[in-house]
Amino acid sequence: MTGREIREKYLKFFEERGHQILPSASLIPHNDPSILWTAAGMVPFKPFFTGQAVSEYKRVTTCQKCIRTPDIEVVGRTARHHTFFEMLGNFSFGDYFKEKAIPWAWEFVTEHLGLPKEKLWITIYLDDDEAFEIWHKVVGVPAERIVRMGKDTNFWEIGVGPCGPCSEIYVDLGEARGCGSPDCRVGCDCDRFLEIWNLVFIQFFRDEEGNYSPLKNKGIDTGMGLERVASVLQNVASNFDTDLFREIMDYTADLAGQKYGQNENIDLALKVIADHCRAVTFAVGDGALPGNEGRGYVIRRLLRRAVRFGRVLGVKEPFLYKVSQAVIQQMQTAYPELKQKAEHILRVISTEEERFLETLAAGSDILSALISEAKAAGASEISGDDAFKLYDTFGFPLELTQEIAGEQGLGVDVDGFAAAMEEQRKRARSARQETEYLSEKGVMYKALREELGENRFMGYGTLTTDSNVLALLKDGLQEISAEAGEEVEIILDVTPCYAESGGQVADIAVLRGKDVEVEITSVSRPVEGLIVHRGKVLSGVLKRHDAVKVEVAKVRRQDIARNHSATHLLHKALKEVLGEHVNQAGSLVEPDRLRFDFTHYAAVTPEELARIEALVNEAVLANLPIEVFETSLAKAKEMGAAALFGEKYGKQVRVVKMGEFSMELCGGTHLTSTAEVGLFKIVNETSVGAGLRRIEAVTGLGVLRHLAAKEAQLQEVAAVIKSPIHELVRRAEGLVQHNKALEQEIENLRNKLAKSEVQEILGQVQQIKGVPVLAAVVAAPDMDNLRGMVDMLRDKLGSGVILLGSAAGEKVNLVAAVTKDLLSRGLHAGNLVKEIAKVVGGGGGGRPDMAQAGGKEPAKLQEAITKVASVVEAQIK
The missing domain is CATH 3.30.930.10 (Bira Bifunctional Protein; Domain 2)
Structure with a gap:
């Protein structure tokens, strides 16, 4: 079967x-x-x-x-x-x-x-x-x-x-x-x-x-x-060995030119790749993206582990996205969302795989440096800590480190690696949270709902209700009353207040009764069927069973509705301009702005942003009617309503339809016409993770405030560069060109001074055990200039050791170089600069032939330079 x-x-x-x-x-x-x-x-x-x-x-x-x-x-x-x-x-x-x-x-x-x-x-x-x-x-x-x-x-x-x-x-x-x-x-x-x-x-x-x-x-x-x-x-x-895995394993084996069942290591690699690729394919399909923390880290780790096992099969090119295609092909009947998300899944996996291969290349360079350092220090193995850092940071498996180090005649401290790995596992175990069915507070709210019955939200159709106070809570305990100045949780039989959910912030409101006034500052729904208001009694005494009137802050609610309706228009515009792979990954709807996270693989270009903004504003100016109605989930899907992926919906769903432009399932509050949005303006577009972008925007009066702020900035810039606003661009271009010319002139002067200084300090070369050594304090404004001077001196010397130091404010820069003909004599620029940096309160290191360091005690720079001779002498074999 x-x-x-x-x-x-x-x-x-x-x-x-x-x-x-x-x-x-x-x-x-x-x-x-x-x-x-x-x-x-x-x-x-x-x-x-x-x-x-x-x-x-x-x-x-x-x-x-x-x-x-x-x-x-x-x-x-x-x-x-x-x-x-x-x-x-x-x-x-x-x-x-x-x-x-x-x-x-x-x-x-x-x-x-x-x-x-x-x-x-x-x-x-x-x-x-x-x-x-x-x-x-x-x-x-x-x-x-x-x-x-x-x-x-x-x-x-x-x-x-x-x-x-x-x-x-x-x-x-x-x-x-x-x-x-x-x-x-x-x-x-x-x-x-x-x-x-x-x-x-x-x-x-x-x-x-x-x-x-x-x-x-x-x-x-x-x-x-x-x-x-x-x-x-x-x-x-x-x-x-079941069909659930063998189809994927056999596909991978064919891809790599291998056979399953003939070699233990090959079999292990095929199993790991099949398992991890199934996990990554499904997780990315459900909206997870590779990252450095939480579930993003899990995805990244699984994907990288699968890539590393690909090397066991002899595969060094991107291949995992192909295996993912096999997973989708096998599982799409049972899980049709895989086919719908296939393009997105394969793009995310191939992008992450390519990045990891680049990281592996960088790890190879680090390992080469570690091997050189170990040899220079006369060590017989790579330390366990260093091997673990390669594994944890660059994804280097221990076996690969052992293989490369072994080619250079070095071992690896396996016990030290195992100890570092166990430490990480301990940290992971201690960080793992215990999952509870329901918190103590949740239990309390559930009991309240059973005692009082469900309360009803009336706020779609009205911003004012006559309500009865069913319960008052202070510090989790039911109370009979609350006096002026006290903060209290209030449960009403009916309410016009929207409880925070779906990215939309809660309403604020005023509750008034006979001789009492309460400011409602937040509204939540801790368990289904129970809406809880948090507020402060401004005057009088609020008592259980009081009859009260609740009024939502109307202007604020309208501003929130503007931004919420705009997110629906934005979602549709993003799909139109960037492609159907775009899906909502989170949102925040506040009265003064909106934030919208979505899946996409690259920064949105200025031209694309302009088209997206134009599409939204066209829909706004078209004065499209906004209809809200309830229907069955099946009917809504049949009509083409977009659903937030991963959201759980009941039999009956609420549909928000904006003309023929947009139709989504949504429980939030909305306008009656797109024209009420006023205007829509994107103010920022950034990355919030691999394959995840964020747009921030404003609507209505928020757009006018944004434009007024920009105009004020233009006036300020115009005053600073003494130019009318209409000539700012031409004037700014002229200033940039003038600035470039001045910078080039300064750079030329610096180079002349550096050459002059190089000629001057060449006279400070000393011989130590037959090795020319030059150590000096020089005037270099930054690390780039310091490296340039070292390069010039190395060309002049031909053979020797150079260490230059410069002070830049409260910072010390150090650069060391050893010509390649002297490396065999035990000289190592990285070890030299690391030792000298200690004198100036810093650290650093690098390759045997070139290295740099920094420090924070400029007063000790000369002392550090003086020490160079003794350190070099100790290194020479």
Whole structure:
């Protein structure tokens, strides 16, 4: 049975039992900053298990794409470790429980997958007698094949929140796959007993003190690893030998002119490349981009590791984007977003791959310098720290460093490398955050919502409501009243205030009641169905159950709506001008500006920016009607409405349509006509990461303020250079030309002075053990001039050692050179300048023939120059 057939069979099985098939959620968790990746099938449904949100469906089934990265280094070395994998799951939110989940699991694995019943073993939690009864009496599993296990393996919980016991299904793969121990049984670390499915019974709530209380609405959360099941059904020894990997591995092998199954190192490289390329392809498709931190760093590390293993195959040109094409080809039926994003995915991967190959070249230069330094110092090996820096900074595998160093007769401190690697792992482990289902504060808000009921947002149609105060909170505790000067959280039955979400900032408002006035400064939605207002009581006393009137700041709301509507026009214009690969990657909508992040591979040119700005303003001046309506998600997609990638939408969605120009799903507040935007002006375009750009813009009165500021700047410049505004360009060009002429004249004078000084200091050459040595303090304004003087002196000397120093303000510059004929005598410019720099409170280094350094104590420069002779004498062999 192929991986595709297993996937389809599983989803169909649960669909026939009343489950809604949902597409896989994005690998980038939506609205969950506590985790980097979607690492399990239940992650997208966390709010439903916690009660933070209510699912439209009681029963759901998915095939969820997942990424886990704690064991990157062992991928390919074991049969089961992966960074990217697919998790089949069925979920119940307060509907069925163990009585259905257990028999269905048994039916599927025995009747639909055809696994022999006598090969299956079951684990349950120690005291879960209910599960035992169902497995034994209802399903018919012999009692001796049901194993009770402890909390560490068979009880699921993470911090505060819903939790419960687990039950797992294991397959006995036979004695030949075992460890040979007479004690080998379920739970052994060997490969004989393979867990394929875990059923989690969400039935308790764990509080901060560690107490467990039964949940009113119990849940089911199951996970079956597709790759593992495929390995059993295809009767292969490892997940990598299934069709899910072999197609990609065979493609890579053909690309490299290699064969799988003939060489251990080649096999390892093919496995790592297949695994990492799957992860990178899917992650980039979901909006992740290579970077230096967070998930961007994970992508960069996986991609670079795959490229490095390409060298094991003998591939030194960019190739990973081709492997990615094979991944897309294989997986696009199950995950159609891969095909839609193919151009973007391949562009990102090929760009990053080319950059890394350049980095590898730079690393080779660094390693050459380290080898020269080690030889000059009489060392027999490259230090572990240096080898690790090459690995961590430039992506050099230890094996490559050992190979290159070995060619030069040097070893590598492998133990030191391992120690540095372990230190990094410790730092990574300590930095890894524990993921909680729901924070303590979230639990409190959820309880409030259950107590008070959901409150309603009325602000799409009105900026004023008559409301009732349902609750007041101070420091997380409910209060009866709040007096003037106190800050308080307020929960109303209805509100016109927009809670911050989707990049749009919250409204501010005034709440007035009998003899009381409150300034609302922020509005949030901590759990679905509950809007919380934070404010300060300005006068009087606000009491629970007060009848109040709430008024949103109208002008500010209108300014926000201008900027929000403008982001929709901008998004469409970007696609028109730059291409369909452009997608929104984040936004900020405030009253005085908008910020829009989007995927693109290069800086947007001034000409492109002008076209984008013109397109938006054309749409503004066209006075297009802005229609807002609700419809089904399927209907919205059929109409061509753009959705924010990775966003989770319910059955009913809100569509914002601007004439025939733009149509997007959006929950924000908008204008009624594009003409109300007034004007649109881009004020900045920058990079915010690899393949990620940012545009900042203003609208309406913000444009007038921007233009007024620019005009004031022009007036100021005109006054400074004494020119009318209409002649500024001509006058500025004249000044630039005049300035260039003066700079050239100064440079010519400097060169004459330098030549003169060079002739003068040549008389200071001294002989040390037959080596001409010249050390002097000179007048050079910067490092470039100092290097120029050293070059001239080296040409004049022909053979010798030179070290020049100059003081520039509070800084000291040092440059050293050793002519190539003297390198064999142990002389090393990098080591020389590093030693001399210590005298002036600095540091530096470089190649054996040329190096530079800096310092911060100009008063000690002469002392440093005096020391040159003794350092050179010590170096000479």
